[in-house]
Structure formats: C-alpha cells, structure tokens
Amino acid sequence: MRLSFISTALTVCASTQLAAAAAVPTSTPLAPALPLSAFNNTLVHLLTLEEVLSGAKVETKPATNAKIQVLAAAAQCSNPRVRVEWDSLTTAQRTNFVTSVKCLLGNKASGQFKQAKNRYEDLVALHQDLTLNVHTNSKFLIWHRYYLWTFEDIMRTECGFTAPLPWFDETKYSGKFASSSIFSADWFGAINVGGNCVTNGVSPQAKSLMSKELINCQKFAGLTLNVGPGTGNGAHCLARNNDDSKTINTNAQMVSGCNARSTYSDMAACSEGAAHAWGHNGIGAVMQDVYASPGDPVFFLHHAFIDRNFRIWQNANPARASSIDGTDKAGNPLTLQMSVSVNGLRPNVVIGDIIDTLGTKLCYKYNY
Numbered sequence: 001m002r003l004s005f006i007s008t009a010l011t012v013c014a015s016t017q018l019a020a021a022a023a024v025p026t027s028t029p030l031a032p033a034l035p036l037s038a039f040n041n042t043l044v045h046l047l048t049l050e051e052v053l054s055g056a057k058v059e060t061k062p063a064t065n066a067k068i069q070v071l072a073a074a075a076q077c078s079n080p081r082v083r084v085e086w087d088s089l090t091t092a093q094r095t096n097f098v099t100s101v102k103c104l105l106g107n108k109a110s111g112q113f114k115q116a117k118n119r120y121e122d123l124v125a126l127h128q129d130l131t132l133n134v135h136t137n138s139k140f141l142i143w144h145r146y147y148l149w150t151f152e153d154i155m156r157t158e159c160g161f162t163a164p165l166p167w168f169d170e171t172k173y174s175g176k177f178a179s180s181s182i183f184s185a186d187w188f189g190a191i192n193v194g195g196n197c198v199t200n201g202v203s204p205q206a207k208s209l210m211s212k213e214l215i216n217c218q219k220f221a222g223l224t225l226n227v228g229p230g231t232g233n234g235a236h237c238l239a240r241n242n243d244d245s246k247t248i249n250t251n252a253q254m255v256s257g258c259n260a261r262s263t264y265s266d267m268a269a270c271s272e273g274a275a276h277a278w279g280h281n282g283i284g285a286v287m288q289d290v291y292a293s294p295g296d297p298v299f300f301l302h303h304a305f306i307d308r309n310f311r312i313w314q315n316a317n318p319a320r321a322s323s324i325d326g327t328d329k330a331g332n333p334l335t336l337q338m339s340v341s342v343n344g345l346r347p348n349v350v351i352g353d354i355i356d357t358l359g360t361k362l363c364y365k366y367n368y
C-alpha cells in the first residue's frame, strides 16, 4: 500500500516540479555558497597508494603499550539487519531513506545543541563538538560506527525509516563519483558544481505551491546548513566540489591495502587517511570540512562504506570482532570497557558492546 503510494508520487515529481517552479518568482535567495577555503579543515594526513601499500605507519602519536585485549565470547544477535549498497536498493527504499532524512531536517532540534536548527542538525552539531576527540586517533572507526548507528536509530524511531541503511561502494565509482545515481537530481543532487550550491531539483521558492507529497520530490536543492563550517556556525548552502583526481583514491587497492594491516589501530589510521579522507575531499566543500561534514547527507553513505570496510577487515579473522588496541586522543589505551559517547542522543556504550556489528547492541551486517 505504502510502496505503491510512494512510487506514484515519484512518477509525478518531474513534471509537476517543472510547472510549479515556473510559476513562482525567483526572489528567495539561497543561503550563500562559502569560499572553498572556509571548508579547509582537514586534520587528517592524506595517504598515497604507495604509502598504503608500503605499510607506512600513520599514527599521530605512538601507540604506547599496544596491548590487544580480547573479549570473552559475546552473545550474537539472531536476525541482523542488512545494510545494502546504494545500487541494489529499490526506488521505494531509496525514497524512504531520502524522505526520512528530509523528515529529520524538518523536525525540531532537541535544544541540546545551540547551533542546531533542526533535528538533523543535532547530529551535525554532535559531530562538530566531538571532532577533535574522534579523528586522528584510534577511536575514529569505533566512534563513527556508533555515530552511524545513532543516526540510523533516530531515523527509524522518529521519521518512519524502515528501509535498509544504504552504503556507497566507492571502489566501483573511484575517479567517477558523478556517474553514480546518488549524485543526480533524482536523489542527492549534483556533485560537479564547482563549490557552488546544489540546486538541481525544485527551488525552495516553489515549496509553497507544492503539496506535502511533492515537497518530498524536492530532495536537497537549496538546503540551508546552520552548523559549521569548522567550529563556527552560520547559514550557508549545501555545496560540493567534485575532484576526480581525489576520488580516484577510494579504489579497491586502497581499501585492501589498509585492510592488509594486522592491528586495529594501524588499519584504522590507514583507513582514515586513505579512502575516508579522499572520499571527503573529493566530494569537496561541505564534505571537506572535518567538523561539520555530516551537513551533506551523503556523509552517511560514505561513512557506511568506511564502516563496511572495517567489517570486511574483521571478517578476515574472528578475533578482530572481539578485540581492540590503539589509543584515544589523550594517549590512553583503548579497552573494551572504554566508554563511547554520542552526548546523550543515545545511551553511552562501551567499545565491547559495539566492536562486533553482529552483537546484540548493533545487530547488522553488510550485503557484501
């Protein structure tokens, strides 16, 4: 019932949007596109393929006593959700994801984060506030795993999200992100906009003439972001700045090169500086800003790819889903009892609760 409604709404989007857009004046300004230098907050050391393949160590501080701690056999969940690569999702599932993100964008902020102007921006603000704690140290992968799950759980409980969480297989599109349907007017809008606002889809001015269903057709054109860039906050538009010479570095060799590392801390640091950083910088603009990059919804598809690569590394050796090493920002060794916080958006967990995606807390896997 619901699925057929969605597909009907979708088929009328294109023609009705054009008619509505033509009927309204183009006076409502977009939030400004900021100069690209505003997003130049890259804390991460970028790794070349040579560095990845040579096993170059990229720890920002020496892993003190990198002792590996193993968890006693933990309970597994019985019916894991499957996260599905974007190309394999149905139109109804993609629509459910996009509509749910737009629902978060339209819902009230909690008030906990003063810079957030809607519920979606609570998540952006959380990332901004914790940036220095969860990048360039070994908490990077494990914290972003819980952050992504927090986003997913908020979507499911507050915005009717029922589809699989999408991930973007960037190894298939390395050096040619623009050819993915993700970056089309049908879904998240264009990537080749040279640092300018994403405007394909219906203009914000047309909103008042559109029915509720058709607002869902509008996607992310003209989206105003209020968190960031960097540690500051001010209204700016969703902008991108595709660079194929950067996204070429999200290729399969980069991923398998990092996944050839034998310790969690070494693999995590490699992943952060390789496919992770190149994907962010190659999409560019908002995505290049390490603090407020979740303002671009494709952040979550990109980070699901990074989390999927982490899970692939764990699948190669069962002990990797029950052990941890490396250090946090302060240089303390990570332990399975160490707390992972999303500042109250969801309860604190410990690393041992989320190291295995198939444990009872998270309970998910990837379709490949």
Ligand SMILES: [Cu+2]
Pocket (backbone or CB within 6 Å): 127, 135, 144, 290
């Ligand atoms: Cu991050």
